[in-house]
Amino acid sequence: MKEYTCIVCPRSCRITVEEKDGELVITGNTCKRGYEFAKNEYTDPKRMLTTTVKVTGGVLPRIPVISTQEVPKDRLEDCLKVLYGLELKAPVQYGEIICENILGTGVDIKASRTLQAK
């Protein structure tokens, strides 16, 4: 059994998910959106990935990046390792793809701002 706090709306219902005879039993949600939320959290939790990547020759030494979609939660750490290994050269444009299809997840990582050269 697993317990989640629903974050879809501020009501913050505590939802429990249990597996009984191969079926999910979801309780504690007030509405359908909470049901979907808990089901996804249980079967395939995902998160947006945001971090910074090293840049040389820019007005700042790091540039913020963001994933184009959510990444499976258990892949986040490996994705971060890949990004920490990169080094970009300024200028970098907003929206530029920094890493395509990161670790085969089907998600791209893009620059979330423009960073001018120094």
Next chain:
Amino acid sequence: MKEIRTDITVVGGGPAGLAAAVEAKRQGAEKVLLIERDFELGGVLQQCIHDGFGLHRFKRRMSGAEYAQKFIDECEASGVEVFTDTMVLEITKDRELYACNSTDGMMHIQSGAIILAMGCRERTAGQILLLGARPSGVMTAGSVQRYINMEGYLPGTRAVILGSGDIGLIMARRMTLEGIQVEGVYEVMPNPGGLTRNIVQCLEDYNIPLHLSSTVSFVHGRDTLEGVTVAKLDENRKVIKETERYVPCDLLVLAVGLIPENELSKGAGIELDPKTRGPVVDQDFMTCVPGIFAAGNVAAVFDLVDYVSQSAEIAARGAVKFIRGEKKADAPLCDVKLDGNVNFVIPQKVEASFEGTREFFMRVKKPDAETVLQCTTEGEPCGRALYQRVAPPEMLACEVSGVKNGDLTISVAPRG
């Protein structure tokens, strides 16, 4: 001294200032000047690399930097004149500004209208009762955020966070991802200060403990921080001695609240509201000094950047009306009246002759479920919103139209 004349001068190039300047241009103001003390535009958003911005406005989960970039691009395309690396030092009640930078030196700027958009400040160790030594390694969450996200420094290896405001929660996750061990978050109040979403995604996701009704009761270390004593608090917020515990750490992060940046406003003789700690404003976000408007976090701590932009656009439309002589300097004002569970509202006042539609923003005093936000004028409804749940960390917004004779009451109360 260099003399400059503008139609509208905007002080501060964060999301509020950017939205105000762009909207002033869109409304037809000719010479709009935006002044920013940092080397670039974007304000605090440039250090907010996490997602969760722009959900209302762009219907998409953007990072703070991304949200800022959208407005910076718009600002560049719109013909707003921008001075970066320029500090505004003083504003007078006659809409004059004194500013300086390293190329032009001192400047005297006479404006048709001024929009204040200086954002807010974080409360520091001096403003909360933090006992013990004053070593290095004690810093605000915003400073830690700027160090890590923009300047590329890791300011510690093992951190304790005091305060559970959203910035602290966001930084708990961020520090963890950067390899700083976060021992826990300590919150004086019995309820968390930040949004549930952040408690779940920033603390629970990473198994970072949240200690409610707890505090840092002593800071240890002569020159650099060595550790802190943490303790539980009783109902009277007194330290329970037996619960004291020593936690070694080299970073104490303070996330203990924001205060509108109001040195300039005070100098101009602007009246402040003790509740919001920002200027008292009318429905156009004009302060008590005619022609000086306030928008974004300098007006009240909004949290949600979408509301920040919205308030700035209202202020800009007001400022353009003012320079065209369509908004009176001395219109009689009425207080917006509060009822039920409303702690404060901004705008706090409306002109007696106010017509049309405007947005009002408020916070509740205490959490409640199944509530209705009701706006009434002379006994008739003039705005309404339903909430399944309200809580002090979530600002509420409501559109109000058809106010008669400046009579507006806003209440939040249980439904039925």
